[in-house]
Amino acid sequence: MGGLRLSAWAAAPSPCPSSATARGFPRSPSDWRGLRGRRGRSRCAPSSPPSASPALSLGAAGRLRVGADREWLWDCRGGGLGGGGGGKKDYAKEMEAAVRVVQVACTLCQRVQDSLLLADPGSGSGGVHSKLDRSPVTVAEEDDKTLSSSDGTALLESVVAAVNGCLVEAPKYGLRSPEKDLGPHDVLQAIRKCSSTGGPKGRFWVLDPVDGTLGFVRGDQYAIALALIEDGEVVLGVLGCPNYPMKKEWLNYHQRYYRLMSKVAPPTSGSWNKGCVMYAHKGCGQAWMQPLVHDFGMLSWHNSREVQVSSVSDPVSATFCEPVEKANSSHSFTAGLAHSVGLRNQPLRVYSMVKYAAIARGDAEIFMKFARAGYKEKIWDHAAGVVIIQEAGGVVTDAGGCPLDFSRGVYLEGLDRGIIACSGALLHWRILQAVDASWNSSTL
Ligand SMILES: Nc1ncnc2c1ncn2[C@@H]1O[C@H](COP(=O)(O)O)[C@@H](OP(=O)(O)O)[C@H]1O
Ligand SMILES: [Mg+2]
Numbered sequence: 001m002g003g004l005r006l007s008a009w010a011a012a013p014s015p016c017p018s019s020a021t022a023r024g025f026p027r028s029p030s031d032w033r034g035l036r037g038r039r040g041r042s043r044c045a046p047s048s049p050p051s052a053s054p055a056l057s058l059g060a061a062g063r064l065r066v067g068a069d070r071e072w073l074w075d076c077r078g079g080g081l082g083g084g085g086g087g088k089k090d091y092a093k094e095m096e097a098a099v100r101v102v103q104v105a106c107t108l109c110q111r112v113q114d115s116l117l118l119a120d121p122g123s124g125s126g127g128v129h130s131k132l133d134r135s136p137v138t139v140a141e142e143d144d145k146t147l148s149s150s151d152g153t154a155l156l157e158s159v160v161a162a163v164n165g166c167l168v169e170a171p172k173y174g175l176r177s178p179e180k181d182l183g184p185h186d187v188l189q190a191i192r193k194c195s196s197t198g199g200p201k202g203r204f205w206v207l208d209p210v211d212g213t214l215g216f217v218r219g220d221q222y223a224i225a226l227a228l229i230e231d232g233e234v235v236l237g238v239l240g241c242p243n244y245p246m247k248k249e250w251l252n253y254h255q256r257y258y259r260l261m262s263k264v265a266p267p268t269s270g271s272w273n274k275g276c277v278m279y280a281h282k283g284c285g286q287a288w289m290q291p292l293v294h295d296f297g298m299l300s301w302h303n304s305r306e307v308q309v310s311s312v313s314d315p316v317s318a319t320f321c322e323p324v325e326k327a328n329s330s331h332s333f334t335a336g337l338a339h340s341v342g343l344r345n346q347p348l349r350v351y352s353m354v355k356y357a358a359i360a361r362g363d364a365e366i367f368m369k370f371a372r373a374g375y376k377e378k379i380w381d382h383a384a385g386v387v388i389i390q391e392a393g394g395v396v397t398d399a400g401g402c403p404l405d406f407s408r409g410v411y412l413e414g415l416d417r418g419i420i421a422c423s424g425a426l427l428h429w430r431i432l433q434a435v436d437a438s439w440n441s442s443t444l
Contacts, residue, residue, distance in 0.1 A: 043400050044397065044400055045397070045432045046429070050425035050429055051425070094228055098226050099279050100173045100175050100299060102279075103240065103299055104166050104173050105224045105226075106240040106242045106275060106292050107292075109224060110242050110275075111165070111166075112162060113222075144188050144192050147191070156188075160182060160184050167182065168181075172297070172298045173298075198408075198410050200231065200407040200408070202230075202231070203228070203231075205227070205228055205229075206225075206228075206379055207225070208224070208384075211380070211381060212351035212352025214325065215324070215350075220351055221241070221243050221354040223353040223354050225237070225353050225380060225384040227380075227387065229379070229406055231407070232406055232408075233282065233406065234387045237386070237387040238277065239278045239354075239356065241275055241276050241277070241354050242274070242292060243274060244357055246291050274292070275292035276289050276357070278307065278357050278361070280360075280391035281391070284391055286392075287360055287361075288305065291303055308362060309362055309392045309393040309394040309423035310359075310362035310363075310423040310424075313426045315341050315342040315343050315344075316342060316343075318366060319347075319348055319364040320345075320348070320367065320368055321347065321348040321355040321367045322334050322369065323349065323351070328371060330370045333442050333444055335347075337368065340437065340438065341430045341431060355367045356386070356389055357385070357388070359392075359394055359422070360388045361392065362423070365423040365427055366421070366431060367421040367422075368420055368421075368431065369418055370417065370418035370444055371418070373444060376415075377411065377412040378410055378412070379410055380410075382396075393424075394423050395421070395422050395424070395428045396421040397428070397432075398412075398418065398420070399416050399417035399435045418435070420432065
């Protein structure tokens with residue numbers, strides 16, 4: 001589930017070349033047009049394979065900058081949207097705020113998830129409701145219509161209590177707590193401000209408060225995804241992944257431990273390092289990750305470390321991720337693609353945009369999503385993940401090789417068949433070729 005938040009001020013012109021350009025990818029969708037694909041589609045991908053080296057490293061490398069009086073995220077000098085020289089905007093302030101609020105949101109969601117897991121799953125209690133499309137929606141992502149209805153009073157109370165419970169701890173995230181608790185009216189007002197419908201002009205935040213709602217209610221992976229869009233371009237993205245540990249090796253251990261412990265004792269949110277927050281801004285050529293702030297901790301930028309995509313370009317050693325739910329992406333089509341490209345590893349099926357996080361930090365090499373015909377992908381399900389993968393050195397396009405278009409409202413309009421994210425250009429090219437070769441005989 002997602003939403004849009006329109007910020008208060010108008011757009012500044014986007015000054016920098018896209019990170020894709022800097023890595024030898026097309027400057028804009030129009031640079032690639034003219035190449036015709038099968039079935040008369042406009043194709044963006046080149047017809048010959050790119051070199052085997054992964055699409056890593058920009059000249060515009062940022063670096064961590066930590067001041068004595070105040071900690072900063074980084075300084076993206078020397079290129080891109082660059083701060084420092086040229087009087088260009090560097091988005092450090094926006095990024096700092098975005099990471100802090102995503103950290104708060106992660107804490108809130110962890111608490112709600114813990115309470116869901118404690119509730120009897122068969123009883124329908126614990127705050128799980130049903131969206132019209134029959135997917136679950138939880139107290140962590142209620143909309144204002146539901147909350148302001150007469151039936152929604154109890155729900156609103158629990159939302160307000162959850163929000164205040166987190167805001168009181170705002171200082172540990174480097175934020176100010178409100179002087180007094182928010183009331184139901186304040187919370188509804190805040191939710192109602194999320195009314196943007198996106199588009200090609202202006203500046204707005206895109207938020208998916210709980211991406212992968214099914215994973216969330218099942219005690220599995222989910223993400224909190226926040227991105228800033230300016231004049232149709234994603235300029236920064238933050239992905240909170242409360243159940244995705246800093247190290248891949250901790251993942252299985254964590255899941256087993258968590259499931260076991262939640263049966264015998266109430267879970268203690270954040271009592272150990274089980275999640276991470278990733279962030280990047282366009283043109284910086286770097287993406288970062290920091291651990292979730294746990295119960296007795298404080299947010300510190302010293303805990304951030306840079307992440308990069310995998311350098312694996314041989315399909316034999318590569319792993320692809322896809323949605324857990326067959327209804328969201330055709331597993332049989334991706335299995336066919338995997339076979340024809342020579343991928344041998346089992347797919348990594350993960351809920352939510354955690355898949356983007358996995359690619360960005362090198363835990364897997366490929367993400368593919370092929371939704372059923374007629375399904376329209378929403379910008380909040382991809383914006384944050386796309387910029388993070390790109391800045392970590394990867395490539396994200398539709399199945400025709402064109403960049404995803406965030407400028408046309410709440411949907412990724414014009415998307416060609418599916419979404420392909422890869423750690424490097426060669427794997428990406430191979431997948432695109434395989435899609436072309438098998439699309440006409442597929443049932444999609
Ligand atoms: N029929 C469908 N086909 C493709 N995607 C769908 C879908 N129904 C829902 N989704 C999207 O897939 C997201 C979950 O991704 P994944 O399947 O990778 O876990 C959902 O996000 P929400 O859970 O935020 O609603 C929703 O936006
Ligand atoms: Mg979503």
